[in-house]
Amino acid sequence: MPASPALEISGLVKRYSGRAVVDGLDLVAHHGQVTAVLGPNGAGKTTTIECCEGLREPDGGTVRVLGLDPVTQARDLRPRVGVMLQDGGLPTGVRAHEMLAHVARMYADPRDLGELTERLGLGSFARTTVRRLSGGQRQRLALAAAVVGRPEVVFLDEPSAGMDPQTRHAVWDLVRELRDEGVAVVLTTHLMDEAEDLADQVVVVDHGRVIAQGSVPALVSSAEDRTLRLETAPGLDLHEALGAGFVVSEPRDGSYTVTGAVDPHAVAAVTAWLATNGALATRLTVGRRTLEDVFLDLTGRNLR
Amino acid sequence: MSAPATTRRRVAAQTSFEARAILRNGEQLLVTIIVPVLVLVGLTKATGIDLDTGGASRIDFLTPGILALAVMTTSFTSQAIASSFDRRNGVLRLLSTTPLGRGGLLAGKVLGVLVVEVVQVTVIGLTALVLGWRPDPAGIPLALVAVLLGTAAFTSLALLVAGTLRAEAVLAVANLLLLVLAVAGGVVVPAEQLPGPMAHVALLLPSGALGEAMRETLLHGVLPAWSVVVLVAWAAALGWGASRLFRWH
Numbered sequence: 016m017p018a019s020p021a022l023e024i025s026g027l028v029k030r031y032s033g034r035a036v037v038d039g040l041d042l043v044a045h046h047g048q049v050t051a052v053l054g055p056n057g058a059g060k061t062t063t064i065e066c067c068e069g070l071r072e073p074d075g076g077t078v079r080v081l082g083l084d085p086v087t088q089a090r091d092l093r094p095r096v097g098v099m100l101q102d103g104g105l106p107t108g109v110r111a112h113e114m115l116a117h118v119a120r121m122y123a124d125p126r127d128l129g130e131l132t133e134r135l136g137l138g139s140f141a142r143t144t145v146r147r148l149s150g151g152q153r154q155r156l157a158l159a160a161a162v163v164g165r166p167e168v169v170f171l172d173e174p175s176a177g178m179d180p181q182t183r184h185a186v187w188d189l190v191r192e193l194r195d196e197g198v199a200v201v202l203t204t205h206l207m208d209e210a211e212d213l214a215d216q217v218v219v220v221d222h223g224r225v226i227a228q229g230s231v232p233a234l235v236s237s238a239e240d241r242t243l244r245l246e247t248a249p250g251l252d253l254h255e256a257l258g259a260g261f262v263v264s265e266p267r268d269g270s271y272t273v274t275g276a277v278d279p280h281a282v283a284a285v286t287a288w289l290a291t292n293g294a295l296a297t298r299l300t301v302g303r304r305t306l307e308d309v310f311l312d313l314t315g316r317n318l319r
Numbered sequence: 320m321s322a323p324a325t326t327r328r329r330v331a332a333q334t335s336f337e338a339r340a341i342l343r344n345g346e347q348l349l350v351t352i353i354v355p356v357l358v359l360v361g362l363t364k365a366t367g368i369d370l371d372t373g374g375a376s377r378i379d380f381l382t383p384g385i386l387a388l389a390v391m392t393t394s395f396t397s398q399a400i401a402s403s404f405d406r407r408n409g410v411l412r413l414l415s416t417t418p419l420g421r422g423g424l425l426a427g428k429v430l431g432v433l434v435v436e437v438v439q440v441t442v443i444g445l446t447a448l449v450l451g452w453r454p455d456p457a458g459i460p461l462a463l464v465a466v467l468l469g470t471a472a473f474t475s476l477a478l479l480v481a482g483t484l485r486a487e488a489v490l491a492v493a494n495l496l497l498l499v500l501a502v503a504g505g506v507v508v509p510a511e512q513l514p515g516p517m518a519h520v521a522l523l524l525p526s527g528a529l530g531e532a533m534r535e536t537l538l539h540g541v542l543p544a545w546s547v548v549v550l551v552a553w554a555a556a557l558g559w560g561a562s563r564l565f566r567w568h
Contacts, residue, residue, distance in 0.1 A: 104410050108344060117336050
């Protein structure tokens with residue numbers, strides 16, 4: 016396995032009509048790893064991926080995929096890179112199996128189509144025209160097209176959008192298998208559980224820059240705080256129970272999140288306070304922060 | 320280890336993919352083959368419609384223009400519509416990330432058009448022969464040159480339109496432009512028979528030049544130099560424009 020990184024982006028800048036969508040982004044992805052790029056809509060994820068795929072030319076910085084420039088060395092790179100676009104890119108008038116067979120013809124030694132069809136459950140709609148496939152079926156077909164050429168690097172832009180849970184797990188299994196074969200998988204996603212389950216490395220992007228990166232455990236525990244989640248009567252002032260050093264929020268009526276140094280004393284203080292105030296906790300959990308907590312802390316809770 | 324298929328195999332695969340996409344699509348089949356054949360048969364048989372054939376038989380006079388029209392339907396209308404929807408749906412981008420690349424995609428499109436044209440010319444030609452068409456044998460290879468030049472010009476126009484406008488707009492523009500060029504562009508009706516200034520304008524249009532070239536080659540066995548100049552100029556200008564202005568996104 017090559018020791019150099021599969022993907023190396025440094026100082027990437029991409030502007031659309033003068034506005035920087037990607038603004039000095041650095042990212043490294045390795046063979047045999049799944050790298051998940053997270054970020055709110057408009058953070059610059061897709062543009063970054065498209066620069067890696069040679070579909071867009073950077074306005075600044077460098078992108079190297081397998082050591083090659085995706086724009087000027089595209090001819091050497093294309094056979095070694097698999098791409099799944101966010102909007103599919105499937106021709107609508109052909110049958111699913113014809114589409115896959117067509118992409119396979121671009122490679123000297125493509126994967127076995129029968130095996131791939133079975134793996135991703137494409138058989139049930141192989142003879143259906145792409146136009147009539149559901150969103151999840153199209154995603155599976157697009158994924159099959161991305162990996163049919165035995166790529167060394169795969170870029171998947173929101174691979175599990177529109178998939179039901181069964182399909183998603185089939186897709187995740189395939190992604191893990193690719194990783195185990197030494198393929199570098201770079202995917203964007205909005206699904207925190209997808210990133211938590213799959214990713215060896217998570218990169219959080221916002222406003223065109225990387226604002227955090229690392230393994231999921233590292234990201235989640237980098238703030239050593241724990242979280243206490245509580246469901247009880249609405250409108251209580253839990254600060255009274257805990258005092259300073261804790262952050263209390265009530266995202267939904269009666270559903271509280273407490274972050275801070277949540278230790279046995281803090282839990283006892285909360286339950287005692289509830290008893291004094293005649294409130295019953297219908298649910299109480301203590302745990303680490305989830306990736307979603309970290310993500311929302313980093314990128315804010317406001318809708319954009 | 321990932322390795323590409325040879326360039327020839329990739330382009331051949333794309334060519335057949337493109338040609339099949341056109342030939343199996345009902346609407347496309349209607350526009351590219353059935354309509355031209357119906358127009359040919361209709362105008363040949365409808366002797367009530369007066370045609371100034373310049374002394375030639377009706378079928379000899381009409382067939383070259385219908386062949387020119389057929390070339391335009393495939394290389395322009397059908398190609399513009401297909402490419403614009405492929406562009407909107409991301410098909411062009413996806414295929415350009417495979418070993419096919421942008422160059423191979425373009426080559427496959429042009430060759431796919433030529434394959435469909437072979438089918439069109441065969442069907443229309445055989446129909447015309449049955450109806451009594453007797454082309455000048457010396458003109459047949461020259462007519463093929465005209466077809467190639469016309470294909471170059473109209474495919475470039477198709478890609479220029481498909482690469483710059485929204486798919487819905489292309490749908491309208493491509494059909495409208497075909498109609499206008501067919502009626503007023505000197506394709507089926509010779510430019511010199513068009514009213515007033517249109518007679519001169521039509522000769523400068525790629526449609527008029529192609530129609531003229533097809534009639535002169537198949538009726539008289541000569542390829543008019545002016546038509547060649549006009550078609551080459553359009554192909555160069557439109558090809559340059561398409562390569563500069565085509566947007567993949």
